[in-house]
Amino acid sequence: MEKKLEEKLLYDLEHHSFRKYTENFFKQYFATSETIGTSKRKRVVNAKIVNVYSTYKKRLLCRSFYIEEGFENKKFYRYIYEVKRQLAGLKKMITNRVYASTMGGVLILTGDWYRNYFSYTVGVNGNDELWEKNNVDSFIFYSNTKYKVVEHNCYKSFLDNSIHKYCAFEFTDYRIEELFRYLKKYDDHPKQIEMLAKMGLQHLIRNTTGLRFTKPMPQFLGIDKNDIEYLKYLKLPLNEFRKNLKWMRKHKITKIDDYEFYKNFYINGINPTDKVISYLKDQFETIKQNLYNATGRCSYYSINDVINLYIDYIKMGREIAMIMNSANKYPADLKKAHDELNKKIVVVKNKNKDKKILDNSRKYEKYIYFNDSFLICPCRHSGELIEESYVLNHCVKQYIDRVSRNETEIFFIRKKEEPNKPYVTLELKKKKIAQCYGKNDHIPNEHVKKFVKKWADKYKFKLECWGENYVRHIQ
Incomplete structure (x- = not known):
């Protein structure tokens, strides 16, 4: 629609003397005596938006009226305001007393104070109403807990006699509340x-x-x-x-x-051939069975999880220029191959960090300590953190950046007869032992705790990892 024509129609919509309805016209929408009850406490007992359809300038017109009934100062009141006028095909509509709530939804302002309060922003027209121009997509009246929206008459007969009679609205999934949004697009x-x-x-x-x-x-x-x-x-x-x-x-x-x-395949540059799909289906069954054998119960794992695992595996392979022969492209154990490749690629990415980790670890070598059962030593490179995390099933691999920046230090507690096998992980931060956990984040046994206590006492570290009860228990 041309801008000048729209401006003219909006002006007409605001200033035209449309039919004025008496209170009796809306009588059927008033609250019943049962709804009103006998209590005169301050409250709203009925709030409705009533849409009345007609035609104007051969276009469908909807006039929306707000009815509110309730008690204030122990007196019953009833407000009836015309709050919206919409003309089919226009990109804008005019509204009165309507505003968007900060809590969401559309609300209506009531009371005579509204006219005085807003007169400085909006001019008063000949009908003594305060009309504002709004986008047709704004202030759509849906039924909600605040008020109910009712259609006083059916729009169809008026629409069929308008210039938009062939709009095909009935073929769409648009709701009745979105009719004028649809007609705006149709008009263009x-x-x-x-x-x-x-x-x-x-x-x-x-x-x-x-x-x-x-x-x-x-x-x-x-x-x-x-x-x-x-x-x-x-x-x-x-x-x-x-x-x-x-x-x-x-x-x-x-x-x-x-x-x-x-x-999922194509956006990652993988051709989903029949061979790939068949391979992933086989891996799906294998992974499900492995999970069942490990846990003793059926675990939720979908074919999409396997696809994402495979895509991640292929992407990591590309990062390190892995030769995609048949053995690499279709590993016998996809999950195992993925996890191993993930450890490898993290090590490659962490080369620069490893130098800093090694430099920092030399500051902590003076804290190396052992007895007949255990030994404790600082982390020397990111691969140790990754291996520790993988074997003990905890999150210490996420500390790589912090260790490289010397924000914290990770120590490994080993059994003396198995010095290269992850056993317990300890975090030392500003001379405080912040964490000390074994596999699956379990608190270590009493022997390990006594060993850590002796180490802490020797170097005057504060023991904060297990809480006061544990500390007192191993005194």
Whole structure:
């Protein structure tokens, strides 16, 4: 719609002397005596938005009236205000007393003070109403806990006698509350919007990005006629659909679940051949069985988890230029191969950090300590943290950056007869033992705790890792 025409229609909408309704007109929407009750405490007993349809300038017109009933100062009150006027096809509407709540939703201001309070921002028209211009997408009245929205009459007969009678609104999934939002788009591109609605492509009406409105029908979609069915079932944004159309045709995708399945491969540059799919299905069963053997119960693990694991494995392989022969591309144990490659690639990434970790560890070598059963020594490189985390199943590998920056130091407690096997991990931070845990973050046994206590006493470290009860217990 031309800007001048819209401005004229908005001006008419604000200043035209529309039919004035008496209180009796809205009588059917008033609260019943049962709803009102006998209590006169301050409260709202009834709040409704009533939409009344008609035509104006051969366009559908909706006038919304707000009814509120309640008690104030122990007296019953009733407010009836016209709060909104919308004309079909316009990008704006006019509202009165309507505002957006900071808590969400649309609220209505009541009382005569409203006119005086807002007169400095909005002019008063000839009807003594304060009308504001708002975008048609703003202040849509949905029924909520604050008030109920009712349709006083049906819009269809008025719409059928308007200039928008062929809008095909009934073919869409738009709600009645969104009618004027839809008609705004239809007014701009009537033939194209009607066609999209009748073809079942209403999702493209909601998101028109990618539509070529300057092209004739059906070329404005930018796809072949044979591909429209794919678009209808998948309901994808048009640009995304066109971008991935080649492989969607290849796999004959008509379901969104299938689309998401294959999309995961293609966006990561992996060709989902029959061999790849078959391999992943076999790995899915293997991983599920391994999890069951390890835990003794069925664990939730989906085929999508396996796909993500494989994609992550391939991406890591590319990072270190791994030769993708058959053995590397289809490892016999995908999860094991993924975990090993993950450790390897982290070590590669941490080369620069390792030098700093080693330099820092030399400051802590003076704290190396042992007895007949255990020994304790500082971490010397990131690979030790990764191995410690992997074997003991805890998060110490996440401390690589902190250790390299000398913000904290990690010590390893080993059994003397197994000095290279992870056993217990300890964090020393500013001469305080902040953490000391074994496998699965379990508190170590009494022998280890006594060993740590002696070490702490020797070097005057504060023991804070197990709480006061533990500390007192091992005194």
